[in-house]
Amino acid sequence: MTLGLIAAVCAFGTLVAPALAKKKEKPPVFFGKFIASFPNGKPIEAGSPAADKGHGELESLNLAKGALHVEHCSPLKSNGMVDSARSETFFQDVHFKHCLAIVQLNPGLKEELVIPPFTLAMEFHSNQSAEIGAGNENEVEILKPSTVTIPIGKKAPCRVTIPSQTIPTKAEAKPEHLFEAASYETEKEETGIKKFPAGFQEKLDIEMSFTKIESWVKPNEHCIYAGGEEGAFDSEEGTPAFGFVVYKKGSLAAELEEITIKNGDLGFETKEEVEAEEAKV
Numbered sequence: 001m002t003l004g005l006i007a008a009v010c011a012f013g014t015l016v017a018p019a020l021a022k023k024k025e026k027p028p029v030f031f032g033k034f035i036a037s038f039p040n041g042k043p044i045e046a047g048s049p050a051a052d053k054g055h056g057e058l059e060s061l062n063l064a065k066g067a068l069h070v071e072h073c074s075p076l077k078s079n080g081m082v083d084s085a086r087s088e089t090f091f092q093d094v095h096f097k098h099c100l101a102i103v104q105l106n107p108g109l110k111e112e113l114v115i116p117p118f119t120l121a122m123e124f125h126s127n128q129s130a131e132i133g134a135g136n137e138n139e140v141e142i143l144k145p146s147t148v149t150i151p152i153g154k155k156a157p158c159r160v161t162i163p164s165q166t167i168p169t170k171a172e173a174k175p176e177h178l179f180e181a182a183s184y185e186t187e188k189e190e191t192g193i194k195k196f197p198a199g200f201q202e203k204l205d206i207e208m209s210f211t212k213i214e215s216w217v218k219p220n221e222h223c224i225y226a227g228g229e230e231g232a233f234d235s236e237e238g239t240p241a242f243g244f245v246v247y248k249k250g251s252l253a254a255e256l257e258e259i260t261i262k263n264g265d266l267g268f269e270t271k272e273e274v275e276a277e278e279a280k281v
Contacts, residue, residue: 028176029127029175029176029177030126030271030274031088031126031127031128031178031270031271032088032126032184032268032269032270032271032273032274033086033087033088033126033268033269033274034082034086034087034088034089034090034124034126034184034204034266034267034268035085035086035265035266035267035268035269036050036052036082036084036085036086036261036264036265036266037085037264037265038050038261038263038264038265039195039196039197039198039263039264039265040195040263043085044082044083044084044085044264045083045084045085046083046084049081049082049083049140050081050082050261050264051079051080051081051082051261051262052079052080052081052082052092052259052260052261052266053077053078053079053080053259053260054077054078054079054092054203054204054256054257054258054259054260055075055076055077055078055256055257055258056075056076056078056094056206056254056255056256056257057075057076057254057255057257058070058071058072058073058076058096058099058253058254059071059253059254059255060251060252060253061096061099061250061251061252061253061254062250062251062252063150063160063162063213063215063247063250064160064215064216064217064231064245064247064250065231065247065249066102066104067103067104067105067158067160067217067223067247068101068103068115068150068152068160068215069101069102069103069104070096070099070100070101070102070115071100071102072099072100073096073097073098073099073100074097074098074099076094076095076096076254076256077094077095077097078092078093078094078095078256078259079092079093079095079139080092080093080139080140081138081139081140082261082266083140088125088126089123089124089125089126090123090124090204090268091121091122091123091124091135091139091140091141091142092121092122092124092206092256092259093119093120093121093122093135093139094119094120094121094122094254094256095117095119096117096118096119096120097117098114098117099114099115099117100112100113100114101113101114101115101152103115103152103153103158105152105153105158105217105222105223105224106222106223106224107224111153113152113153115150115151115152116150116151116156118148118149118150119135119148120132120133120148120162121133121134121135121136121142121143121148122208123141123142124182124184124206124208125171125175126268127171127175127176127177127178127179128178128179128180128181128182128183128184129166129167129168129171129175129179129181129182130166130167130181130182130208130210131164131165131166131167132148132162132164132165132167132210132213133145133146133147133148133162133163133164133165134146134147134148134164142164143164144164145163145164145240146163146164147161147162147163147164147216148161148162149161149162150162153222157220157221157222157223158217158220158222158223159217159218160215160216160217161215161216161217161218161244162213162214162215162216162250163214163215163216163240163241165213165214167181167210167211167212167213168181168210168211168212169212181208181209181210181211182206182207182208182209182210183206183207183208184204184205184206184268185204185205185206185207185268186202186203186204186205186267186268186269187202187203187204187205187257187258187267188200188201188202188203189201189202189203189258195263196265201260201264201265202265202266202267203257203258203259203260203266203267204256204258204259204260204266204267204268205255205256205257205258205259206255206256206259207255208252208253208254208255208256209251209252209253210251210252210253211249211250211251212248212249212250212251213248213249213250213251213252214246214247214248214250215246215247215250216241216244216245216246216247217231217244217245217247218243218244218245219233219245231245231246231247232245232246233245233246234246
C-alpha cells in the first residue's frame with residue numbers, strides 16, 4: 001500500500017508540473033525607446049540628468065464640450081529633464097501662452113478672448129499613449145493626483161480643470177497595446193560643430209492627437225450647467241471631482257519639434273531599429 005501511494009503521488013506530480021509550467025508570465029511587449037546621449041560619453045542618469053527644450057504648434061484644444069475651444073497660441077514652448085539614456089517614457093512641460101479662445105459657458109453666449117498662460121505636463125509612452133496633468137518641480141514626472149486649472153472670462157469667473165489622467169484611458173489598463181495617439185521621430189540636423197563627430201545632431205519630434213480628455217467645470221452664476229449629454233454633475237462627496245461637472249470628450253492636437261539636449265542627441269528608436277542594431281552585435 002505504501003509503495004502504491006508513493007507511486008500515485010509521483011504520477012500526480014508528473015501531471016501537475018507541466019500544467020504549472022504553462023502559467024509563466026509573458027515577456028513585456030516592446031515598442032521602442034527614447035534615447036539620449038552626449039557624443040563625449042558623459043553619462044545621462046538619475047544623478048546626472050540632461051535638460052532639454054523644444055518648440056511647437058497647437059492645432060486645437062477643445063475641452064468641456066466646447067466650453068473652452070483654443071485654436072491659436074503663440075508658438076508652444078516645452079522643457080524637461082532626461083534622467084536615463086534609454087527609457088520607454090519621456091516627460092515634457094508644455095507651455096501655452098497668448099492663447100485666443102472661444103468660450104461658451106452659458107447657453108447661447110459665446111466670447112472670444114485671450115486666456116491666461118498655463119502649463120500642461122505630458123509624459124509620453126513608447127506605446128504612443130501619454131499621461132497628462134501637473135508636473136513635478138524636478139521636471140521628470142506627473143504629480144498624481146494633480147490638476148491643471150485654466151481660468152477664463154473676465155477676472156476668471158469660470159475655470160476649466162484638467163485632472164491627471166492617461167490618454168487614451170485604456171492605455172492604463174492595457175500598456176501592452178499600441179494606441180497611435182502620439183508619434184515620435186528622430187530628426188537629424190547637420191552641424192559643423194566638432195562636438196558631433198557624425199556631422200549631425202539628433203532631435204526629437206512629437207505629433208499628438210488625443211481624444212476623450214476629461215475636464216471639469218464648477219458651475220456658478222457665471223458658468224451654467226445645462227445638464228443632459230454635455231456633462232455629468234459629480235454629487236458624491238469624497239470624490240476628486242465632487243461639485244464639478246465632469247466632461248470626458250475633450251481633444252488636443254499639437255506638435256512639438258526639435259526637442260534638443262544642448263551638446264547632446266535626443267531621439268526615438270523603434271522596435272525594428274533596436275532589433276537591427278542588436279543583430280549587428
